[in-house]
Amino acid sequence: MNLINEASPHFHGKDSTQKIMGLVCLSLVPTVIAATVLYGLGAPLLVMVCIATALVCEHLCCIAMHRESTAGDMSCVVTAMLFAFTLPANCPFWVAVLGTAFAVVVVKMLFGGIGCNIFNPAVAARVFVMVALPSALSAYPDVLGKPLDAITGATPLAMASAGNMPYSYLDLLLGNHAGALGETCIITLLIGYVFLLIMRIVDGWATLPFIGTVAIVSLFAGQDVVYQLLSGGLAMGAFFMATDYTTTPMTPTGKIIFGVGCGLITGLIRFFASSPEGVAFSILFMNMFVPLIDRITRPVPAGGVKNALI
Amino acid sequence: MFSLHKTQGGVHPPQCKDLREYACTSITPPKRVRIPLNMHIGGPCKPVVNPGDHVYVGTLIGDGSGLYAPVHASISGTVVSTDTEQLPTGATAPVVEIESDGKMENDPSLTVPTYSSKEEFIDCVRASGAVGLGGAAFPTWFKMRAPQGKKFNYLVINGMECEPYITSDYRQMMEHAERVVDGVHRIATALEIPSAVIGIEDNKPEAIEKLSAVVEEKGFGDKLQVLSIPTKYPAGGEKVLIHATTGLDVPAGGLPVDVGCLVVNVTTASRIEQYFRYGMPLVTKTLTLGGDCITNPGNYRVPIGMSVRDIIDAAGGLAKEPKKIIMGGPMMGRTLTSIDCPIIKANNAILCLDDEAILPEETPCIRCGRCVRVCPLGLMPYALDSASRSHDVVALDELAVMNCMECGSCAYTCPAHRRITASIREGKGFYRSEVARLTQPAKEA
Numbered sequence: 001m002n003l004i005n006e007a008s009p010h011f012h013g014k015d016s017t018q019k020i021m022g023l024v025c026l027s028l029v030p031t032v033i034a035a036t037v038l039y040g041l042g043a044p045l046l047v048m049v050c051i052a053t054a055l056v057c058e059h060l061c062c063i064a065m066h067r068e069s070t071a072g073d074m075s076c077v078v079t080a081m082l083f084a085f086t087l088p089a090n091c092p093f094w095v096a097v098l099g100t101a102f103a104v105v106v107v108k109m110l111f112g113g114i115g116c117n118i119f120n121p122a123v124a125a126r127v128f129v130m131v132a133l134p135s136a137l138s139a140y141p142d143v144l145g146k147p148l149d150a151i152t153g154a155t156p157l158a159m160a161s162a163g164n165m166p167y168s169y170l171d172l173l174l175g176n177h178a179g180a181l182g183e184t185c186i187i188t189l190l191i192g193y194v195f196l197l198i199m200r201i202v203d204g205w206a207t208l209p210f211i212g213t214v215a216i217v218s219l220f221a222g223q224d225v226v227y228q229l230l231s232g233g234l235a236m237g238a239f240f241m242a243t244d245y246t247t248t249p250m251t252p253t254g255k256i257i258f259g260v261g262c263g264l265i266t267g268l269i270r271f272f273a274s275s276p277e278g279v280a281f282s283i284l285f286m287n288m289f290v291p292l293i294d295r296i297t298r299p300v301p302a303g304g305v306k307n308a309l310i
Numbered sequence: 311m312f313s314l315h316k317t318q319g320g321v322h323p324p325q326c327k328d329l330r331e332y333a334c335t336s337i338t339p340p341k342r343v344r345i346p347l348n349m350h351i352g353g354p355c356k357p358v359v360n361p362g363d364h365v366y367v368g369t370l371i372g373d374g375s376g377l378y379a380p381v382h383a384s385i386s387g388t389v390v391s392t393d394t395e396q397l398p399t400g401a402t403a404p405v406v407e408i409e410s411d412g413k414m415e416n417d418p419s420l421t422v423p424t425y426s427s428k429e430e431f432i433d434c435v436r437a438s439g440a441v442g443l444g445g446a447a448f449p450t451w452f453k454m455r456a457p458q459g460k461k462f463n464y465l466v467i468n469g470m471e472c473e474p475y476i477t478s479d480y481r482q483m484m485e486h487a488e489r490v491v492d493g494v495h496r497i498a499t500a501l502e503i504p505s506a507v508i509g510i511e512d513n514k515p516e517a518i519e520k521l522s523a524v525v526e527e528k529g530f531g532d533k534l535q536v537l538s539i540p541t542k543y544p545a546g547g548e549k550v551l552i553h554a555t556t557g558l559d560v561p562a563g564g565l566p567v568d569v570g571c572l573v574v575n576v577t578t579a580s581r582i583e584q585y586f587r588y589g590m591p592l593v594t595k596t597l598t599l600g601g602d603c604i605t606n607p608g609n610y611r612v613p614i615g616m617s618v619r620d621i622i623d624a625a626g627g628l629a630k631e632p633k634k635i636i637m638g639g640p641m642m643g644r645t646l647t648s649i650d651c652p653i654i655k656a657n658n659a660i661l662c663l664d665d666e667a668i669l670p671e672e673t674p675c676i677r678c679g680r681c682v683r684v685c686p687l688g689l690m691p692y693a694l695d696s697a698s699r700s701h702d703v704v705a706l707d708e709l710a711v712m713n714c715m716e717c718g719s720c721a722y723t724c725p726a727h728r729r730i731t732a733s734i735r736e737g738k739g740f741y742r743s744e745v746a747r748l749t750q751p752a753k754e755a
Binding site for chain 2: 001003004005008009012013016019070073113114115245246301302303306307309
């Protein structure tokens with residue numbers, strides 16, 4: 001009789017990293033569909049290019065690092081989709097490829113791969129592209145069917161910071177305006193987020209304080225609160241990037257601190273700095289503090305701690 | 311008296327308690343038993359019989375001193391050997407091997423014990439050979455002695471049986487409800503504990519009903535209460551149960567007595583009562599023989615020291631070859647590498663599992679935080695895992711590694727399938743040896 005000898009527990013829950021990441025990908029699909037409707041077939045094509053690049057990069061990195069390939073765990077697909085969402089639908093493919101490669105190779109794999117990265121790869125790549133290739137992201141295409149001269153319309157946030165708010169709340173909710181392909185349609189992003197909440201993959205500990213803090217800062221800055229919440233990358237950042245496992249704190253208290261920090265920095269950048277949008281920077285900034293936040297919010301074990309060494 | 315307190319964390323593994331309605335049956339006694347003398351926490355006993363001696367059921371065969379529980383023969387016959395051997399647990403201890411004479415005669419010198427003081431009662435409990443039968447195997451008499459200046463305010467009886475598959479405590483409560491209640495009452499009275507509670511998971515409503523009825527019938531309601539506790543693994547962990555029933559937390563590095571609690575397993579209480587009624591010490595054990603690979607699964611009463619092979623054979627053998635045999639439940643049990651090892655006092659299940667016990671391969675931690683959410687003691691398992699693997703003794707100290715009770719909830723829930731519990735277990739061993747090394751006074755040059 002050949003018996004397996006191993007340590008307990010011998011039962012295992014049914015979830016796996018692959019399943020979780022697969023569900024996150026699924027939650028992003030409605031937004032891809034919305035982007036296709038809004039901006040045409042260029043949008044899904046760009047998403048595909050990013051996904052393919054991410055899979056190839058992760059696999060090659062694993063080969064170079066002499067590890068078993070982690071490309072199959074789908075986490076790089078999530079990164080690729082989220083990064084693609086931050087691009088304009090007419091973004092040149094080479095920019096998308098470069099950005100995705102940066103996300104996977106530099107931000108994720110060089111820090112040790114899944115679970116080890118400090119910064120959110122999609123956000124970091126987005127900022128990298130914005131800083132390194134500003135011309136590629138300067139013009140956002142407007143939705144299909146608008147007159148030709150509107151093809152390079154400014155985003156609602158850019159207009160708002162110039163004191164101009166031409167869109168109705170409904171337009172903003174539906175994404176019926178110029179913008180990055182996955183950031184505009186708040187409805188589908190919300191559907192995806194609620195799906196993840198129901199599946200208990202994510203929680204609201206960071207998301208709600210993030211959005212709440214932006215609302216409060218908008219109020220104090222004398223801005224139209226609803227307009228601020230519905231435009232820019234806030235929904236995507238709060239729903240999908242502030243809930244990333246690896247780059248956010250572990251405990252509810254830590255997540256609240258993270259969310260409030262993100263909200264504050266987003267507000268400060270939106271209203272008091274030269275850039276119209278601050279979600280990406282705020283997330284990256286708060287990513288840096290995650291180890292510290294985790295440390296100061298460590299729960300006290302039941303029965304306390306009896307230290308022998310310190 | 312007692313009310314339910316909310317406990318943190320926990321998981322909901324499949325319960326697999328299909329054998330709950332299988333009445334406990336006796337098994338054909340084996341031709342030979344091998345009884346290890348270290349079936350308890352503490353130092354192993356020394357054999358008090360020699361090869362060639364004749365023993366009866368209940369004859370004392372191993373005795374010791376300090377923290378120990380005496381060991382008795384479980385069949386009548388002739389002692390074959392008392393050699394020291396290495397056991398499947400890795401420990402070495404004397405093993406008394408007895409060849410049966412086929413008569414199963416009780417020792418004629420056994421008498422019904424009597425006591426007139428707390429100390430005498432505790433001595434009787436020691437003589438009964440009772441240990442924590444839920445799996446911990448801590449000598450029961452030893453924990454009944456409250457240290458100087460401390461006293462027991464609560465007697466907490468553990469009838470939770472939160473491990474999947476195992477139904478031996480359930481059968482004990484259903485078949486010997488009256489004995490269980492009397493046992494609890496006897497312990498509480500003898501040790502002058504003002505109130506007692508029997509905690510039972512709410513997935514066993516029949517047991518709750520039955521014990522409540524017996525308590526009422528006997529008029530023990532003023533000091534003994536049956537409490538239904540929500541089903542959640544590991545609600546039957548000692549510290550978790552104390553919190554659920556009294557709201558108190560055992561301090562780190564402390565014992566239940568530090569919060570005035572004495573925790574006794576429901577079967578232990580029943581077996582102690584059995585000793586006081588009939589004088590027969592602990593020589594048999596009820597265990598759940600389960601899993602897909604068993605032809606006739608059920609709850610069986612077996613002599614201690616009977617080999618797993620003999621038990622499986624006597625119960626009708628294997629339906630198919632198991633991939634894993636677990637002694638105990640699937641969450642905390644130990645795998646067997648050989649089925650020739652004997653049953654000890656604390657065993658309450660043998661599970662012969664097929665594919666359901668194959669664990670998926672380990673992948674990197676994704677910091678999802680589920681282990682932190684499910685830890686019943688509020689620890690940070692993912693951080694303990696990494697500190698254990700990197701042998702970071704300071705981090706292990708800060709993260710309170712010794713608080714961990716190795717319940718397995720973190721590893722159960724981990725989507726990266728990390729062997730968190732196994733790694734923390736190793737971390738505890740490493741931590742213990744490092745602390746001993748670092749805190750010992752410097753040797754003089």
